[in-house]
Amino acid sequence: MYDFGPLVNSITSWLDTTFSPFWAGLISMVLLGLVLLAFYAVLGLYLVYAERKICARMQNRLGPNRVGPGGVFQTIADLIKLLMKELIFIRNADSFLFNIAPFIVIVASIMAIGSIPFAKGLQAIDLNIGVLYILAISSMGVIGVLIAGWASNSKYSVIGAMRSGAQVISYELSVGLALLCIIAYAGSMQFSEIIASQEDGWWIFKGHIPAWIAFVIYLVAGTAETNRGPFDLAEAESELTAGFHTEYSGIKFAFFFLAEYMNMFIIAAIATTLFLGGWLPFHIWHFDAFNKVMDYIPPVFWFFGKTAFVIYLMMWFKWTFPRLRIDQLLALEWKYLLPINLMNLILISFLILMQWHF
Amino acid sequence: MEETLMDLDLKEREEYVINMGPQHPSTHGVLRFETCLQGEKVKWIRPHCGYIHRGIEKMSESLTYPQLVHLTDRMDYLSAHINNEAVALCVENAMGVQVSDRVKYIRTILAELNRIASHQLWWSAFGMDLGALTTFFYGLRDREKILDIFEESTGSRLLQSFITPGGLMADVHPNFQKRTREFITYFRKKLPEYDQLLTGNVIFQERTKGIGYMSLEDAINYGVTGPSGRGSGFHCDIRKIAPYSAYPLVKFNEVTYTQGDTYHRYLVRMREMWESLDIIDQLIDNIPQGPIMLELKAIKPPKGEFYQRVETARGELGVYIVSDGGPTPARIRYRTPNFSNLFIINKIAAEHKIADLVAISGSLDLVIPDIDR
Numbered sequence: 001m002y003d004f005g006p007l008v009n010s011i012t013s014w015l016d017t018t019f020s021p022f023w024a025g026l027i028s029m030v031l032l033g034l035v036l037l038a039f040y041a042v043l044g045l046y047l048v049y050a051e052r053k054i055c056a057r058m059q060n061r062l063g064p065n066r067v068g069p070g071g072v073f074q075t076i077a078d079l080i081k082l083l084m085k086e087l088i089f090i091r092n093a094d095s096f097l098f099n100i101a102p103f104i105v106i107v108a109s110i111m112a113i114g115s116i117p118f119a120k121g122l123q124a125i126d127l128n129i130g131v132l133y134i135l136a137i138s139s140m141g142v143i144g145v146l147i148a149g150w151a152s153n154s155k156y157s158v159i160g161a162m163r164s165g166a167q168v169i170s171y172e173l174s175v176g177l178a179l180l181c182i183i184a185y186a187g188s189m190q191f192s193e194i195i196a197s198q199e200d201g202w203w204i205f206k207g208h209i210p211a212w213i214a215f216v217i218y219l220v221a222g223t224a225e226t227n228r229g230p231f232d233l234a235e236a237e238s239e240l241t242a243g244f245h246t247e248y249s250g251i252k253f254a255f256f257f258l259a260e261y262m263n264m265f266i267i268a269a270i271a272t273t274l275f276l277g278g279w280l281p282f283h284i285w286h287f288d289a290f291n292k293v294m295d296y297i298p299p300v301f302w303f304f305g306k307t308a309f310v311i312y313l314m315m316w317f318k319w320t321f322p323r324l325r326i327d328q329l330l331a332l333e334w335k336y337l338l339p340i341n342l343m344n345l346i347l348i349s350f351l352i353l354m355q356w357h358f
Numbered sequence: 359m360e361e362t363l364m365d366l367d368l369k370e371r372e373e374y375v376i377n378m379g380p381q382h383p384s385t386h387g388v389l390r391f392e393t394c395l396q397g398e399k400v401k402w403i404r405p406h407c408g409y410i411h412r413g414i415e416k417m418s419e420s421l422t423y424p425q426l427v428h429l430t431d432r433m434d435y436l437s438a439h440i441n442n443e444a445v446a447l448c449v450e451n452a453m454g455v456q457v458s459d460r461v462k463y464i465r466t467i468l469a470e471l472n473r474i475a476s477h478q479l480w481w482s483a484f485g486m487d488l489g490a491l492t493t494f495f496y497g498l499r500d501r502e503k504i505l506d507i508f509e510e511s512t513g514s515r516l517l518q519s520f521i522t523p524g525g526l527m528a529d530v531h532p533n534f535q536k537r538t539r540e541f542i543t544y545f546r547k548k549l550p551e552y553d554q555l556l557t558g559n560v561i562f563q564e565r566t567k568g569i570g571y572m573s574l575e576d577a578i579n580y581g582v583t584g585p586s587g588r589g590s591g592f593h594c595d596i597r598k599i600a601p602y603s604a605y606p607l608v609k610f611n612e613v614t615y616t617q618g619d620t621y622h623r624y625l626v627r628m629r630e631m632w633e634s635l636d637i638i639d640q641l642i643d644n645i646p647q648g649p650i651m652l653e654l655k656a657i658k659p660p661k662g663e664f665y666q667r668v669e670t671a672r673g674e675l676g677v678y679i680v681s682d683g684g685p686t687p688a689r690i691r692y693r694t695p696n697f698s699n700l701f702i703i704n705k706i707a708a709e710h711k712i713a714d715l716v717a718i719s720g721s722l723d724l725v726i727p728d729i730d731r
Contacts, residue, residue, distance in 0.1 A: 059495035155376045159398070159712070229489060230561060238384040238487045239716050320555070322562045323489025325713045326398055 002298045005121030032124050036113055040262060045075040047261040047311070054312065055319045085250035090153060093247065097151035102248065102255035104144030109262040112137045116269045117191045119279045119299040130191040131179055134270060135172070138225070141259065142168040145227075145234065148256070149244035160243025163326055164234035167224060170333040171231075174221035177341040181214040181348050182207070182274040195278040201285075202277035210348045215275045217337055217344075219313065222267035224329070226260060229318035233326055268310035272303060276310075279303040373401055380409045384487050384716045387726030391703075391715070398711050403704045407697075411730040418690045423449050423523050423657045426690070431517035433694060434728040436476040437670040439468045442521035447602055448666035448677040449523035452659035458648030459604075461525045463641050466604035467538065468508075468520065469668075470634040474545070475504040476671035477627045477634075480723045484624065485556055487720035488565055493556055500548050507537050525651035538642050542635055549631060557628065566621035570706040570718035573618060580705070581698035584673025585626040586722050590618035596669035608640045620714075620721040627723070658685050672696055672723055696728040 015024040049064070049072060056063025064071030089095065112134050114124040127133050142165060149161020183189055185207055186197040197203075204211050224231035235243035245256045272278060279299030283291045324332070379390040388409035394401040414433060418426040423445070430441040443465055450457060457465075478501040485493025505515040511530040512520040520527050556562050572582065577590040587594045595612040597605045613629040615622035659681040667676040673695025680689040699722050707718045 055491075059492050060499050061495060155374060159395075163398075229491075232489065233713075236489065236713070238489060239713050241383060319492050321490060322485065322556070322559060322565060323713070324561055325565060325711055327711065328561075328564055 002300075003120045008121050032114075036110065036124060040110055040113060041258075043265060044258040044261050045079060047265060048075045048078075048257075050308075050311070051261070051315055054315050058316075058319045079254065082254040083251055087252060088247070088249045090247050092153045094151040094153070097147050098247075099252075101144045101148035101151060102252045102259075104147065105141050105259045106144075106255045108137055108141040108144065109259045109266060111140075112266045113262070115191065116266065117195060117273060117278055118303050122300070123191065126190060126192050129189045131183060131189045131194075131270075131274070134266070135176055135179070138263065138266060139168065139172050141263065145244050148248070152244070152247040154247050156240045156242075157244050157246050160234045160236070160240045160246070163236075164227060164244060166326070167227070167231065167233060167329060170330055171221040171224040171337075174217055174333060174337045174341055175225055177338070177345060178214045178218035178221060179270070179274060181210060181345055184345070184348050184352060185211070186274075191273055191278070194274060195280060198277040198280055201283070202275065202280070204275045207348070208351065210344050210351065211275065213340065213344050214348075215271070217341055218271055218275070219310070221333075221337060222271065223264075223314050223317070224333075226263040226267055228260065228264060228314065230321035230323050231329060232318075232323060233329060236323060238323075264311060264314060265307065268307045268314065269303075271310045272306040276306045277302075372396055378715075384720065385726070386483060386724060389700075389724065389726045389729070391719070393712070393715065395712060398713075400708055400710055400712055400715050402708055403715065405700050405703060407700065407726070407729045409730065410727050412727075414731045415690055415692065419687060422685045423659075423687070426687070427522050428517075428519045430692075431519055432727060433692065433731055434670055434672060434675070434696065434725050435516060436479060436725055437472055437672065437675075438517050438519070439465075439472040439521060440668055440670040441675060442519060443469055443603065444666055444668040444670075444675050444677045446521050446523045447668065448664055448679055449657060449659055451666055452662070452664040452679065452681065453654070453657070455524070455652055455654065457525050457652060458650070459646045460648035461650055462604045463645045464526060464530055464650075465521055466608075467638050467641050467645075468512075468518075469603070470637045471504050471507065471538070471541075473671045474631050474634045475501050477631050478504075480627060480671075481552060481556075484717075484720045484723075487716045488562065490556060490559075490562070493552075496551065496555060500545055503541050503544065507534065507541060510534070510537065523657050524654050525649070529650045535642055535645065538638060542639055542642070545631075546635060549628075552628065557624075563621065565713075565717055566624060566721070567619060569620045569710065569714050570721065571619050572702060572706050574616070576702060576705055577618070580702040582673070582702050582722075583698065584670070584695050584723075585613075585630060586623050586699050587673065588612070588614045589623035589626045589721075591616035594674060596667050596674055600667065602666075602668060604641060605637075608637050610637050620717055623721040656685065658683060667693070670695060672725065672728070673699060692731060694728045694731060696724050696726075700724055700729055 012028060015028055018024070019027065052074070053063045064074035067073040067077050090098065115127055115130050115133055117123040117126070145164045146161045149157040149164070182194065182203050185203055186194040188194055188197070198206075204215055227234045235245065240246070245253055248256065279302050281294040281297060281299070281302050283294060373394050373396045375392060375394050377390055378393050379385040380388040385391065390406040390409065392404040392406060412432070414429045418429055421429070427442050427445050430445055431438040433441055478497045482494040482497025485491070508518055509515045511534050512518040512527070572586070572590045574591045576582070577587045577592040582590070582592070583594045591614050593599070593612060593614060598612045610633045613626050613633060615626060659679065661683040662681060664679045664681065665676060667674050674693070675695055676693030678691040678693065679687050682688040703719060703722065707715045710718065
């Protein structure tokens with residue numbers, strides 16, 4: 001039910017029969033790109049709106065409520081404002097690197113979106129090393145951040161960029177190792193197979209306590225990787241005014257801003273896919289009536305529902321926790337998360353070896 | 359650009375200088391910290407003040423005593439009532455007159471409400487300095503209740519100029535007692551929320567414990583007073599050591615800690631809010647009847663020098679008046695708490711990380727116009 005495979009296949013076969021192989025490939029690529037870009041922009045705007053509303057609730061405020069019903073068009077108005085704003089060029093900045101940095105950041109996150117499975121068959125590309133691809137691509141964004149900080153020729157920006165570099169490189173390890181736990185369970189790096197392995201139960205339920213540990217570590221490390229609070233040291237507005245994007249204005253600033261939200265979405269989407277069963281519905285063992293009802297809810301809703309839940313968790317601790325200091329941040333990674341993660345991986349290998357997982 | 363000798367010297371030691379301020383989110387005003395950094399580590403800090411110097415002391419020389427009270431609001435704008443009270447007390451003592459008990463009671467209640475409001479704003483901003491943005495809205499939500507009480511009675515929310523030499527500008531609003539009592543019960547319920555949100559947080563404690571240690575000797579040598587000094591065990595509460603207004607009549611504790619770090623400077627203020635609530639609680643039901651303004655022919659202190667000190671939300675405020683017997687002071691000088699509190703920052707924040715500098719300067723609770731006057 002609700003399989004997008006036939007629809008996608010019919011479109012590709014129609015393209016193949018109508019055009020020559022070269023044009024068919026080109027058109028399908030352009031179509032995919034357009035769909036992903038539109039999705040990216042709309043989702044980014046929606047996430048900004050959601051964050052503003054959620055943080056307003058946590059802070060005894062109402063949040064945006066003037067533009068449109070409940071303020072839903074507020075972020076669109078903000079986007080128009082950002083598009084119209086002057087792009088400020090710094091006199092002593094390295095203009096080539098300064099201009100290219102926002103694009104590196106945003107391209108990295110757009111590319112990562114491509115391999116996320118939104119529903120059965122609704123995935124731009126199902127790589128056989130999907131998890132590795134996501135890890136590789138999402139860590140490319142830090143190059144953009146480093147370049148932005150360096151090229152701005154501002155001391156605050158350099159401090160922010162260096163913090164960000166140290167932070168992302170450290171936490172990349174924990175993200176990778178936490179995902180490795182699930183890869184060990186599932187026995188594959190391909191997203192479709194990882195989801196297929198969760199047909200009889202999500203890994204967070206099947207994988208005993210180690211899966212929980214991996215999930216928590218992944219959430220912490222993932223938040224740190226997106227430079228969001230309480231790990232937002234790279235922008236730390238009370239210390240560095242705005243960190244690496246201090247000198248950016250207008251739409252270039254918006255690129256950094258949008259990429260931050262989309263990275264949060266990507267982290268949440270991967271958590272959903274690997275730990276929470278992706279687009280699979282929630283099932284309870286031997287409760288067929290309930291399972292049948294759950295099956296009627298389309299997988300897209302399941303996917304976005306779970307992702308929204310994870311995003312809500314990330315927003316929740318952003319708006320309640322104070323920020324860590326840089327040495328505490330690195331100590332947390334190298335002294336706590338990494339050793340726990342390695343032990344966890346050994347534990348999981350043992351569980352798999354003894355066939356003790358479900 | 360030509361490199362100066364100093365730049366080369368800094369380069370050799372891998373140090374660089376950044377200016378935090380005068381426009382910076384965490385200096386809470388136009389204050390400039392010239393900060394030398396080695397990587398993330400702060401080597402030294404030179405505070406530069408004077409960006410908001412308005413010459414209040416000089417201006418006061420050409421104003422009569424009731425007029426110059428209005429300028430004191432603009433020094434420490436978060437302790438406006440207490441600043442007014444300092445001048446009023448100094449002038450009254452110089453003239454040898456006593457205000458009625460009613461005035462004393464109301465002055466004390468207003469001063470304590472003002473202290474709570476100031477600590478609330480400090481708590482909000484301190485959380486923001488550490489990156490916990492939600493504290494700001496919790497603090498301001500409750501501060502609003504106090505400002506409403508002020509607005510009803512004094513006609514103004516921030517710069518009231520309500521306490522004046524000889525008494526009060528006007529009597530308090532009939533609702534004053536009722537609303538203040540409501541506020542006490544309300545805020546006693548809300549204060550534990552502050553602890554839940556920030557004090558108990560592990561990250562917060564890691565960020566503040568053991569950071570920015572100030573010894574008792576340093577506090578006394580630099581003249582750090584108020585909650586910042588009391589965090590180091592300096593018994594400097596003027597309300598205790600030289601009681602004025604209605605403070606001799608109430609029972610309260612001077613909050614001191616001996617640890618002297620950022621966390622305990624924080625705790626002093628949190629506990630002071632409870633103490634202030636207790637003080638108001640003891641006074642609010644017993645406000646006696648009496649005149650609110652003394653009938654004075656003219657406010658002219660006799661020839662001589664007079665000094666009066668009070669405890670503002672940030673420390674000891676001293677008013678020194680040299681009078682030649684005329685309606686205006688010959689010379690007036692304020693010993694403001696923030697000026698002395700500021701300059702210890704190099705001593706306690708050097709060799710810390712840049713993030714700690716923000717936390718430490720937040721824990722000193724600086725109000726910049728009070729430094730520059």
